[in-house]
Amino acid sequence: MTSKIHCKEFDLKFNLSGSYKKNEMIFLDKSKISHNVYESEWTDNYGNYGTSYCLTSIKYNNKAIIIELDSYCKLNDQAGNKFTLHNSRKGNELSAGSGKALFIEGQGKWKKIIGATCVYSIRYLDDRTFSIRKCSINEDMHKHLSKYNN
16 A cells, blocks of 8 residues: 655746866876865845855866866855855866755755755856846745845
């Protein structure tokens, strides 16, 4: 006998755009490492908005293919609350410009969102970035975020 559990799914969606600066080191075998700083503005589907600052390390093989990406982003909202996301890309995600993110810390309204997981995509145009994050949140997280911006 099987039973279905009916639960509602909720999404927290972020749109980010900003700029980045890249510092690279190329090794003798033509592989390289890049350390990037991203600064952006963001909005979400709960009426929040703010700024973000990210530090990213990217390792490339000697064919300029990303083999590892590790990034931490500190976001500030309109009320001065901060939260941090850890972003990573591995395997097939690397060439697609998409990856996974995890809420690792937060204050104020964001404290209850710790542990939420997200998928993201990022696109580049010159020194500008455009990114979308879609985070899966539970009903309690949804209710918590909803009460702040009504």
